[in-house]
Amino acid sequence: MANVKLSTAELELVTNIPVILTKNRIINAVQEIFGELSTAYQSCIEKTHGLPDNVKAISPKIYKGENYEGLPWVMLDYPRYFTRTDELAIRSYFWWGNYFSITLQVSGEFISQFAEGIVRLAKVQSDWQLMTHEDKWHHIISNSNSTPLQGVQAAQLLQMPFIKVVKTHPLQQWDMAPAFFTASFETLVKIVFG
Template identity: 40%
Template sequence: MATALTEYEMKLVTDQHLLLTKNKIIQKVCEFFGGLSELYKNVIIIESSPSLNLITPKISRGENYKGLPYVILDYPRQFGKVDVFAIRTFFWWGNFFSITLQLSGQYKNDYLPHIEKAIDEKLFESWYVGSSDDPWQHHFESDNYQPLQPEKKYDFEDYRYLKIAKKIPLDKWDEAETFFEENFKLLIKILAS
């Protein structure tokens, strides 16, 4: 016997436009991220960052990050068993857009002085630092990210990986391109310094 639906669930299950609209929005995010990947490539070329491995950008999407759809752009990206370098652009349905720098292994060792200098210079205003043991979590709950505090001394040497991220709410959709461009440029300049 089928489980009964609530009145709200019945309204949703009979509304074809709901999923069609959701699919259209996800497609728009993918197209937006495709355009961002081209913008990101140009930033890297202009900033002359030969140390950044220019592997082709990768856009992936899924239906179940904590039960909700998401889209990810990883560029630049280098994922090894120990050595990870990625700038991740993230869309999470019903939540936010975010940009994250993720480093581990040799990349963390190489770029840590640049990150620490940028923190000292207060270049990471309104950014967060990863505090979880799981590098693949992207939510901004207190068990995963903490606001980055320039006056605090971090022992990043002890971190298995380093994640620094910033988010913008989805109701600022029209500001997202500027948000990503400015913060991507900031990350590349810090890493190239």
């Protein structure tokens, strides 16, 4: 039988029921925020003419997990269109202990379709980052794997296997998160897909 011992701090934590109940309430709150955002996002997407109908037809989806780099997360994808060769998604993301973020990810046919719009995005809002990590499913945003989108040219984007642009919002500004997501989403849709 394994002899797994807990430290004093771990024993204190494992017997502290309110900690887990609080964590569960926080995750449920994020899911509720994302549920409300999905309705607002759908309304915004319905008004745009820059997206194909088959992309618009796919419903939003909320996912959650317990272990991205050891920490809980919640994610809303909408629009969300994924095939073997083409991807288009806007991902609203909560990562415990780190940040809220919103990401636009495109590949395949959508790169040429939206590269110019992505360049325009940086001219409208300078706080977007271009992710430079070679793994498109890597969600950690740091100075070592991102660069300011401002100054990036469409010709550079057209050479990339995928484009992933992101903007973050601090967890400490929880009350402003819905406004952050709504404004960022509307800007993406208007500038990139408009």
